[in-house]
Amino acid sequence: xxxxxxxEGEGDQEEEGDNDDEExxxxxxxxxxxxxxxxxxxxxxxxxxAIENTSYNEKNRFDxxxxxxxxxxxxxxxxxxxxxxxxxxxxxLSVQFNKAMDRQRSNTxxxxxxxxxxxxxxxxxxxxxxxxxxxDMALRAGYAxxxxxxxxxxxxxTFHPFDAPALHSDGADRLNVETFLKNKLVMHVAAAVIxxxxxxxxxxxxxxxxxxxxCMQQMHNxxxxxxxxxxxxxxxxxWALSMDVELKKKGQxxxxxxxxxxxxxxxxxxxxxxxxxxxxLALFREWDAELFPDSEMSLGxxxxxxxxxxxxxxxxxxxxxxxxEVEEEEDVDMDNAxxxxxxNGEESGDDQ
Numbered sequence: 001x002x003x004x005x006x007x008e009g010e011g012d013q014e015e016e017g018d019n020d021d022e023e024x025x026x027x028x029x030x031x032x033x034x035x036x037x038x039x040x041x042x043x044x045x046x047x048x049x050a051i052e053n054t055s056y057n058e059k060n061r062f063d064x065x066x067x068x069x070x071x072x073x074x075x076x077x078x079x080x081x082x083x084x085x086x087x088x089x090x091x092x093l094s095v096q097f098n099k100a101m102d103r104q105r106s107n108t109x110x111x112x113x114x115x116x117x118x119x120x121x122x123x124x125x126x127x128x129x130x131x132x133x134x135x136d137m138a139l140r141a142g143y144a145x146x147x148x149x150x151x152x153x154x155x156x157x158t159f160h161p162f163d164a165p166a167l168h169s170d171g172a173d174r175l176n177v178e179t180f181l182k183n184k185l186v187m188h189v190a191a192a193v194i195x196x197x198x199x200x201x202x203x204x205x206x207x208x209x210x211x212x213x214x215c216m217q218q219m220h221n222x223x224x225x226x227x228x229x230x231x232x233x234x235x236x237x238x239w240a241l242s243m244d245v246e247l248k249k250k251g252q253x254x255x256x257x258x259x260x261x262x263x264x265x266x267x268x269x270x271x272x273x274x275x276x277x278x279x280x281l282a283l284f285r286e287w288d289a290e291l292f293p294d295s296e297m298s299l300g301x302x303x304x305x306x307x308x309x310x311x312x313x314x315x316x317x318x319x320x321x322x323x324x325e326v327e328e329e330e331d332v333d334m335d336n337a338x339x340x341x342x343x344n345g346e347e348s349g350d351d352q
Contacts, residue, residue, distance in 0.1 A: 014294055016194070021084060021294075022092075022096050022154055023342075024080075024081050024084060025080070025084065025093055025096040025097055025100065026096060026099075026100040027083065027098045027219075027220070028076070028080040028084075028097070028100075028107060029079075029081045029096070029100030029101045029104065030101075030103075030104045030216070030220070030221075031079045031100075031220045032075065032076060032079050032097075032101065033101050033104040033105060033108070033232070034108075034193050034216060034220070034222070034229065034232070035071065035079070035106070035192060035220075035222060035228050035232075036072075036075040036076075036078070036226075036228040036229075036232075037075065037228055037231075037232065037262065037266070038080065038232050038235065038247070038258070039071060039101075039249050039259050039260070039262075040072055040237070040261055041065065041068045041069060041259070041263075042065070042069060044073065044094050044097055044098040044101070045091075045094045045098075045122065046069065047072050047073055047087055047267075048073070048075070048076065048093065048094045048097060049067050049089050050069050050070065050073050051075060051089075052069050052070070052074075052077075053066075055073070056070045056071075058071065058074075059274065061270075062263075064233065064269055066229065066273075066328040068242075073088075075228065075323045076088065076260075077099075081315075088116050093238060095166055103212075103318070105247050106143055108192075108193055108236065108247070109237055109239075109240075109246070109247035111193075111197055112134075112190050112192060112236060112239075112240040113135055113240060114135065115192070115197035116188075116189075116192045116197055116200050116201060116266070117130070117131030117132055117133065117134040117135070117190070118131045118201045118205070118301055119185065119188045119192070119200050119201055119204040120133075120134050120240070120241070121133075121181070122175070122204035122205050123184065123185035123187065123204060124166070124332070127142075127143065127146065128143075133143065134240060134241070137243050137245065137253070140241060140242060140243050140245050143242070144157050144243075145165065145173070146165050146166040146240075146241055146334070147164050147238040147242055148160040148161055148162070148163045148164035148165075148168055148173075150163070159254070159256050159261075160267075160313060161238070161260075161261045161264055161265070161313070162175040162180065162264070162313055162314075162316075162317045163175060164182060164238055166185060166186075166237055166241060167180060167182070167183055167186055167234055167237065167238070168179055168180055168182070169182040169183045170192070171183075173302055175317055175319075175320060176232075176320055177204045177279040177320045178279050179275075180279070181234055181265070181269075181283055182283055183237075184203075184204070184280075184290065185204075185237060186230075186233050186234055186237045187233070187286075187287055187290045187291055188200040188203050188204045188348075189233050189237045189240065190229060190230070190233035190236075190287075190291060190292055191203055191217070193232075193233070194215065194216045194217040194220075194222055194291075195211050195215050195216070196211075196215050196216075199211060199215075200340070219251065222298065223295045224284075224288050224290055224292050224295050224297050224298055224299065225284050225287040225291065225292070225299065226299065227266055227270050227273065227299075228266060229267035230265070230267060230287060231262050231265035231266040231268055231285075232262060234261075234262070234265045235261045235262040235265065238256075238261065239251070239258055242254050242256065244258075245258070264285055264313075264314045264317070265346050266323060267314060267318070268280075268314070268318060269283075269315050271318050271321055271322065272321045272324075273299060275321070275326065275340050276321055276326050277322070277323055277324045277325075277326065278325045278326065279302075279321065279324050280321060280324075280326075281299075281300040282300065283300070284298055284299040284300035284328075285298050285300035285301070285306060288300065298305070348349075
C-alpha cells in the first residue's frame with residue numbers, strides 16, 4: 001500500500017500506465033498543487049475514482065461532500081491531458097497523481113522555509129529580522145498574530161483565517177475586503193512556487209529579475225492568476241509563518257486545518273468573481289500586474305460563472321464581498337480565457 005503525507009492509503013496498484021503517461025500525470029499533479037489546490041477534500045482514490053456527475057452545477061460546489069468531490073474532479077480534468085481522462089478512475093493514475101502531489105507539496109514547503117526567508121524580511125521587517133528566522137519554530141511562535149491568531153478569554157490562541165495581517169496590504173487584523181489577499185508578500189510567495197527561489201527575492205527587494213526558461217510557470221503555461229492559485233498562496237503564506245513543521249492538511253503543532261483555510265479563501269474568491277465584486281476583480285488585476293505583466297488576460301477582466309456558499313466567519317467574509325460595490329460587465333472574448341494546457345518538461349529550475 002502507498003500512503004501519502006496525510007496517512008491516506010491508496011491501495012494496491014492494479015493497472016500500470018506507460019512511462020510517458022506517468023510523466024504526464026506527474027506534471028498534471030504538480031500543476032494541480034500550484035494552481036488548483038494543495039490537497040483533495042477526501043483521499044485521492046475517492047476523488048479520482050468518483051463518477052463525473054453531468055448535472056453538477058459549479059455554483060453549488062461547496063454544498064456538501066459529494067459536490068466538493070465533483071468540483072475537485074473537474075479541476076483535475078482541467079490540468080490532465082485529455083487523452084488520459086479515460087484513465088482517471090484507474091488505480092495506477094490515482095497512485096501516480098498522489099505521489100506527485102506529495103512531492104510538489106514537499107518541494108514547495110522546503111522552498112518557502114529554506115530559500116525565500118529574505119522575502120518575509122522584506123515585507124515583515126522588523127517582525128522578521130533575518131532570512132533564517134523563518135526556519136526557527138520558536139521565533140515563528142511569535143508570529144501568531146500575523147496569521148490571524150487571537151487569544152480568547154481563557155488565554156487560548158484561536159485562528160481566524162480572514163483576520164490575518166500578513167494577508168492584508170494595509171496590515172489589517174480584521175477582514176478588509178479592499179486589502180485582503182493583496183499583500184505583495186502573498187504574491188511573492190506565489191512567485192516562489194512557479195518561478196523558483198531567486199525571482200521572488202528580487203521582486204520583494206525591487207531588483208531587476210528575469211525568469212529562467214525551465215521555471216514551472218513556463219513549463220506549465222501558467223499565464224494568469226486563478227482562484228485556486230491565489231487561495232493556495234494565501235494558505236501557504238500563513239503556514240510558512242506558523243509553528244507547524246510539516247505542510248499537512250491539519251497542522252500537527254498548531255492544530256490549524258490548512259485545507260479548510262485554503263477552501264475558505266477559494267470560496268471567497270469564487271463568490272467574488274461570480275458576483276463581479278470590485279475588490280475581488282481588482283485583486284486579480286493586481287496579482288496579474290505583479291506576476292504576469294506580459295499576459296493579455298486577467299480574470300479581473302473576464303466574467304465567470306463559478307460560485308460558492310457560506311459558513312460562520314466565512315459567512316461574514318462572503319457577506320462582505322457580496323455587499324461590496326459591483327463592477328459593470330464588459331464584452332470580452334471568452335475563447336481566450338484560461339491558463340493554457342499542461343506543459344511538458346522536467347521540474348523547475350531557478351530563474352537566471
